[in-house]
Amino acid sequence: MAGTLAHTASLSQLQKPAWALVNGELVDYADVRIHISAEALTRALSVFEGIKGYWNYEGDVFAVRSPRRHYDRLCRSAALLRIPVTFGYAEFLAGLASLAGRLLVPGRDLWFRPTLYVTEGHWGEGTRADLVITAFTQQKDDPDPMRLGVSTWRRGPDVSLPARVKCSANYVVARLARMEARRLGYDDAILLNPAGRVAEATGACVVIADRGRVVTPPTGEGCLDSITVDVVEQICHQLDLPFERRPIERTELLSADECGLAGTITELTLVKEIDGFHYRQTGILAQVRKRYLEFARGAAVLPGVDLVPLNPVQAGRAAIR
Ligand code: PMP
Numbered sequence: 001m002a003g004t005l006a007h008t009a010s011l012s013q014l015q016k017p018a019w020a021l022v023n024g025e026l027v028d029y030a031d032v033r034i035h036i037s038a039e040a041l042t043r044a045l046s047v048f049e050g051i052k053g054y055w056n057y058e059g060d061v062f063a064v065r066s067p068r069r070h071y072d073r074l075c076r077s078a079a080l081l082r083i084p085v086t087f088g089y090a091e092f093l094a095g096l097a098s099l100a101g102r103l104l105v106p107g108r109d110l111w112f113r114p115t116l117y118v119t120e121g122h123w124g125e126g127t128r129a130d131l132v133i134t135a136f137t138q139q140k141d142d143p144d145p146m147r148l149g150v151s152t153w154r155r156g157p158d159v160s161l162p163a164r165v166k167c168s169a170n171y172v173v174a175r176l177a178r179m180e181a182r183r184l185g186y187d188d189a190i191l192l193n194p195a196g197r198v199a200e201a202t203g204a205c206v207v208i209a210d211r212g213r214v215v216t217p218p219t220g221e222g223c224l225d226s227i228t229v230d231v232v233e234q235i236c237h238q239l240d241l242p243f244e245r246r247p248i249e250r251t252e253l254l255s256a257d258e259c260g261l262a263g264t265i266t267e268l269t270l271v272k273e274i275d276g277f278h279y280r281q282t283g284i285l286a287q288v289r290k291r292y293l294e295f296a297r298g299a300a301v302l303p304g305v306d307l308v309p310l311n312p313v314q315a316g317r318a319a320i321r
Helices: 008-014 067-080 089-103 170-183 227-238 250-255 284-296 312-320
Strands: 019-022 025-028 046-048 051-055 062-065 109-122 125-138 146-154 188-192 198-201 205-210 213-216 243-245 258-263 267-274 307-309
Touching (some): 019 089, 025 089, 046 067, 051 089, 067 089, 067 109, 067 227, 089 125, 146 170, 205 227, 213 284, 227 243, 227 258, 227 267, 227 284, 258 284, 267 284
Parallel strands (some): 146 188, 146 267
Antiparallel strands (some): 019 025, 019 125, 046 109, 051 109, 062 307, 198 205, 205 213, 205 258, 258 267
């Protein structure tokens, strides 16, 4: 289907899947509960990840991208908020496989949202968290290039709400920015950092292509330490495209040849315009996007980037291929 909005992924949140996984146990989705006094609610204490699994082109192997990196980032976010993590990587991966075993359907990819909700404790005393994994099916359609606005809302500095921590609280400002953008008729917003340079979009990082170079801001500019951007970097190496991480000023963003948003759900989605400034589309980011999807669907290999089949039977088949 053409004409899909680039942000369709957010619509997946309106799905009501049959199952969720709570601390390793499959639970009826409608029965997942949290107490009103949990610190997850009273002090917004939850950290999460978004992990995407893809069917290969043949439709016989379902594999998740970079699950180890997501596990490690979840642990780092939790550690920074002093939330104990009581499960290892093997358990985490088994959890994804168990939920996929119930929710996976042929021809539809899955996006997993593992969240650590603080359910017990008070101001850091006796903190305990539940690991809840939910998953939502995803469309495979190509999104249309996006129209964005630069938000009046900004990413805060590291000393107030660190962008490096993937916690729900960070999405309060992102939500305001996205609502502002939608009100103005845009698909999404770009948030600047306190210094007025590019931080990130509401749920993805910003990548520009200018005069043959691919550039993205480093994490210290106020963006999440994006796993997708690391994949984009690998692709650029493979395609012999110079790749740089350095601050990007607003005028550089608006005058670049191309712009794209990179994130696990967003993959690498092209941007058509920002605040009425139109991009030229020189084909660089489209080339990177193409390779990204070939990789995700098992048709290209990227050194150092994992695509882990979830089902042991599929894993056996994948090894034979
Ligand atoms: N920034 C924000 C605010 C995000 O929510 C995401 C999506 N997780 C990203 C950047 C991109 O990160 P990743 O590539 O690891 O998904």
